[in-house]
Amino acid sequence: MFHLMMNTFNGNRFVVCVLIWIFLFLHVVSSEKGPCNSYFNGCCPGTKWDWDENNCAECEPGYFWINCTKICPYPTFGKSCAQTCSCTNTSCDFANGCKNGK
Structure with a gap:
């Protein structure tokens, strides 16, 4: 059970990191400055x-x-x-x- 919870936590953390990188990339690319x-x-x-x-x-x-x-x-x-x-x-x-x- 603990192993399953850790895999889910690491998976969510990975998704959050990917979303942050996508947001930052889009912000830099879409910026007119x-x-x-x-x-x-x-x-x-x-x-x-x-x-x-x-x-x-x-x-x-x-x-x-x-x-x-x-x-x-x-x-x-x-x-x-x-x-x-x-x-x-x-x-x-x-x-x-x-x-x-x-």
């Missing part, structure tokens, strides 16, 4: 909330940081500030690079 919960609407650094699309979107070229609030520091520019200007600070645009095209 991003994966970084400690930031506004769950948008990770390097992204910002797009009100039209109702989700997190990558920063525009020339911007980075939390909610895309900082511009690329000289001499960097472009998407994720991954490119480098070969011109002076005054000629380098943080989004597009050297204004004279060099």
Whole structure:
């Protein structure tokens, strides 16, 4: 009798665990917010909330940081500030690079 009760208890515990995992999975999948919960609407650094699309979107070229609030520091520019200007600070645009095209 005790063995039967323990099997039923373990079976119920397993079902409860499975239901909890399903709930958590569906909550994450159905959430419209991003994966970084400690930031506004769950948008990770390097992204910002797009009100039209109702989700997190990558920063525009020339911007980075939390909610895309900082511009690329000289001499960097472009998407994720991954490119480098070969011109002076005054000629380098943080989004597009050297204004004279060099």
